[in-house]
Amino acid sequence: MAENTITERDNVFFEAGIKLGALYHQFTGSPVSLKTVESLETAIAQSISVQPCVEQITVSIDRDMVRSKLNDEFGYCELEGRMLNVQIDVKYGSVRAHVSMEFNKELDYPLMKIDKVY
Amino acid sequence: MAENTITERDNVFFEAGIKLGALYHQFTGSPVSLKTVESLETAIAQSISVQPCVEQITVSIDRDMVRSKLNDEFGYCELEGRMLNVQIDVKYGSVRAHVSMEFNKELDYPLMKIDKVY
Amino acid sequence: MAENTITERDNVFFEAGIKLGALYHQFTGSPVSLKTVESLETAIAQSISVQPCVEQITVSIDRDMVRSKLNDEFGYCELEGRMLNVQIDVKYGSVRAHVSMEFNKELDYPLMKIDKVY
Amino acid sequence: MAENTITERDNVFFEAGIKLGALYHQFTGSPVSLKTVESLETAIAQSISVQPCVEQITVSIDRDMVRSKLNDEFGYCELEGRMLNVQIDVKYGSVRAHVSMEFNKELDYPLMKIDKVY
Numbered sequence: 338m339a340e341n342t343i344t345e346r347d348n349v350f351f352e353a354g355i356k357l358g359a360l361y362h363q364f365t366g367s368p369v370s371l372k373t374v375e376s377l378e379t380a381i382a383q384s385i386s387v388q389p390c391v392e393q394i395t396v397s398i399d400r401d402m403v404r405s406k407l408n409d410e411f412g413y414c415e416l417e418g419r420m421l422n423v424q425i426d427v428k429y430g431s432v433r434a435h436v437s438m439e440f441n442k443e444l445d446y447p448l449m450k451i452d453k454v455y
Numbered sequence: 456m457a458e459n460t461i462t463e464r465d466n467v468f469f470e471a472g473i474k475l476g477a478l479y480h481q482f483t484g485s486p487v488s489l490k491t492v493e494s495l496e497t498a499i500a501q502s503i504s505v506q507p508c509v510e511q512i513t514v515s516i517d518r519d520m521v522r523s524k525l526n527d528e529f530g531y532c533e534l535e536g537r538m539l540n541v542q543i544d545v546k547y548g549s550v551r552a553h554v555s556m557e558f559n560k561e562l563d564y565p566l567m568k569i570d571k572v573y
Numbered sequence: 574m575a576e577n578t579i580t581e582r583d584n585v586f587f588e589a590g591i592k593l594g595a596l597y598h599q600f601t602g603s604p605v606s607l608k609t610v611e612s613l614e615t616a617i618a619q620s621i622s623v624q625p626c627v628e629q630i631t632v633s634i635d636r637d638m639v640r641s642k643l644n645d646e647f648g649y650c651e652l653e654g655r656m657l658n659v660q661i662d663v664k665y666g667s668v669r670a671h672v673s674m675e676f677n678k679e680l681d682y683p684l685m686k687i688d689k690v691y
Numbered sequence: 692m693a694e695n696t697i698t699e700r701d702n703v704f705f706e707a708g709i710k711l712g713a714l715y716h717q718f719t720g721s722p723v724s725l726k727t728v729e730s731l732e733t734a735i736a737q738s739i740s741v742q743p744c745v746e747q748i749t750v751s752i753d754r755d756m757v758r759s760k761l762n763d764e765f766g767y768c769e770l771e772g773r774m775l776n777v778q779i780d781v782k783y784g785s786v787r788a789h790v791s792m793e794f795n796k797e798l799d800y801p802l803m804k805i806d807k808v809y
Contacts, residue, residue, distance in 0.1 A: 343805050350701050351790065351805055354708020359486075363716040365651075366601050367481055373501035380498030383491035387531035410680050413505035415601075415654075436705065444646050451697050451705055461687050468583045469672065469687055472590020481598040483769075484719050528798050533719075536769075554587065562764050569579045569587055599721055604713075609737035616734030619727035623767035649741035 345430035350451060352390040353427040353436040357449045360385050360396075361418055361438070370413040374398050377416065385425070392426040392433065399440070418447035463548035468569060470508040471545040471554040475567045478503050478514075479536055479556070488531040492516050495534065503543070510544040510551065517558070536565035581666035586687060588626040589663040589672040593685045596621050596632075597654055597674070606649040610634050613652065621661070628662040628669065635676070654683035699784035704805060706744040707781040707790040711803045714739050714750075715772055715792070724767040728752050731770065739779070746780040746787065753794070772801035 364381050382396040399420045406414035419440040427434050434454045441448040482499050500514040517538045524532035537558040545552050552572045559566040600617050618632040635656045642650035655676040663670050670690045677684040718735050736750040753774045760768035773794040781788050788808045795802040 341808055343808065346701070347704050347805055347808070350704040351708040351803075354705040354710075355712040355803060356708075358709035358712025358714075359716045360712075361716075362602055362713045363485055366598055367498075367502045368477075368505050369502060370505040373498075373505055376494070376498045376501045380485075380491075380494045383494045384485045384487060387486045387488040387491055389529050408680070408682055410682065411507050418651075444644070446644055446646065449705075449709055451701055454695055454697065454701070459690055461690065464583070465586045465687055465690070468586040469590040469685075472587040472592075473594035473685055474590075476591035476594025476596075477598045478594075479598075480595045480720055484716055526798070526800055528800065533772075562762070564762055564764065567587075567591060569583055572577055572579065572583070595722075603717055603734075603738045604741050605738060606741040609734075609741055612730070612734045612737045616721075616727075616730045619730045620721045620723060623722050623724040623727055625765050647743050 345432040346454065349390070349427055349429035349432045349434045349454070350436075352429055353425060353434055353451070354449070356385055356388055356391060356394075356425055356427065357423065357436060357438050359388070360423060361421070361447070361449075365416050365418050365421075367416045368413050369398070369403060369416050370407065371400060371403060374400065374403055390427045390429050392428045394423070394425045397422040421447060463550040464572065467508070467545055467547035467550045467552045467572070468554075470547055471543060471552055471569070472567070474503055474506055474509060474512075474543055474545065475541065475554060475556050477506070478541060479539070479565070479567075483534050483536050483539075485534045486531050487516070487521060487534050488525065489518060489521060492518065492521055508545050508547055510546045512541070512543045515540040539565060581668040582690065585626070585663055585665035585668045585670045585690070586672075588665055589661060589670055589687070590685070592621055592624060592627060592630075592661055592663065593659065593672060593674050595624070596659060597657070597683070597685075601652050601654050601657075603652045604649050605634070605639060605652050606643065607636060607639060610636065610639055626663045626665055628664045630659070630661045633658040657683060699786040700808065703744070703781055703783035703786045703788045703808070704790075706783055707779060707788055707805070708803070710739055710742060710745060710748075710779055710781065711777065711790060711792050713742070714777060715775070715801070715803075719770050719772050719775075721770045722767050723752070723757060723770050724761065725754060725757060728754065728757055744781045744783050746782045748777070748779045751776040775801060 402420045423438040435452040520538045541556040553570045638656045659674040671688040674685045756774045777792040789806040792803045
């Protein structure tokens with residue numbers, strides 16, 4: 338196959354990236370506290386699950402980070418990218434991939450990465 | 456009291472407006488389907504409830520509008536302001552107010568308004 | 574006038590709050606660097622200026638905070654609420670108000686407040 | 692090379708998807724009018740340009756769609772995904788790709804797609 342033909346594999350990673358970028362920029366900034374974190378996790382996972390090519394998604398928000406960011410005066414904080422651990426299985430045609438987002442301490446960055454194709 | 460002194464009443468409406476503006480621009484655009492609409496309602500209400508001055512909040516998303524906007528090919532749509540019915544009770548000092556957002560057909564606009572002060 | 578009648582003054586503060594809440598949750602999270610900060614300031618101010626009741630708005634993003642938050646590896650950061658200094662004049666009927674958002678160090682919080690009514 | 696080894700080509704499409712998903716969910720919903728549309732285009736393009744792997748980006752907002760969506764009473768509308776035409780060149784290692792987002796009338800959908808790899 339010619340190298341410049343776009344494949345299902347190309348598309349599965351393109352779609353996977355779209356989901357992570359969308360999730361991040363739709364939901365970070367949401368007010369959150371330890372009492373409301375679970376409903377936010379559920380809603381984020383369900384919201385992204387309706388998009389094309391998503392087979393499975395789990396969203397986990399780091400309670401320790403939320404706790405450490407709670408404002409002393411007001412008792413809540415905002416959802417930050419670094420608080421998110423997201424695991425997504427994406428399918429395009431006959432190709433599946435697993436991608437994730439997780440805070441990378443060395444880079445001080447919420448790193449999105451490809452974990453596997455199968 | 457001098458007219459240019461800022462009162463608790465002034466602040467209760469200022470805080471109420473902040474909540475509605477925040478809710479609208481944080482969550483509209485979220486992917487949603489009939490299966491996931493309830494988790495989104497819950498998360499929006501809980502998220503805004505942690506902000507200062509919020510006594511009570513209910514969020515309802517219009518299922519008929521969601522249904523009519525579902526994309527034929529992909530089976531989901533985005534949360535739009537016009538789909539939202541939001542009722543908030545806000546308190547500042549000793550003053551309470553009820554404000555709301557609801558789609559106004561005549562204006563073709565998701566209208567935010569003050570309902571009462573008490 | 575009965576205390577429970579909603580006045581222009583009530584509405585001017587409600588509208589002012591809506592603008593600040595909207596601005597905050599629409600634009601925080603935007604990728605930004607020292608080279609792009611000016612275009613973001615301009616777009617935020619112009620975007621909010623088209624909403625009802627806005628007479629004037631200025632938006633300033635703190636360059637020192639942006640600089641201190643730039644990721645070492647990637648050279649950019651995200652717009653945070655604490656980086657924003659926003660000044661808005663709002664008018665409702667015959668009443669005008671000036672409101673603002675500015676980072677409050679003591680509270681460690683991007684504080685929105687009413688500055689004056691006139 | 693084993694099929695399950697992740698390549699630069701895989702990553703270029705993953706990164707490209709991230710940019711389009713981020714752009715869409717960060718900026719749709721922004722208030723806009725014909726007078727302010729240009730500053731919003733500029734800010735969106737500059738904002739996404741600072742993210743990793745972006746070589747070039749152009750953002751164009753459809754003036755006719757904005758005009759047709761302006762609210763009669765208030766004279767502005769919100770940026771919708773369907774108004775956006777986005778062209779991005781992304782580079783990962785030695786691989787480049789061109790991706791785009793454009794409204795697809797048949798699907799009634801703001802379609803993101805891979806245009807070429809080079």
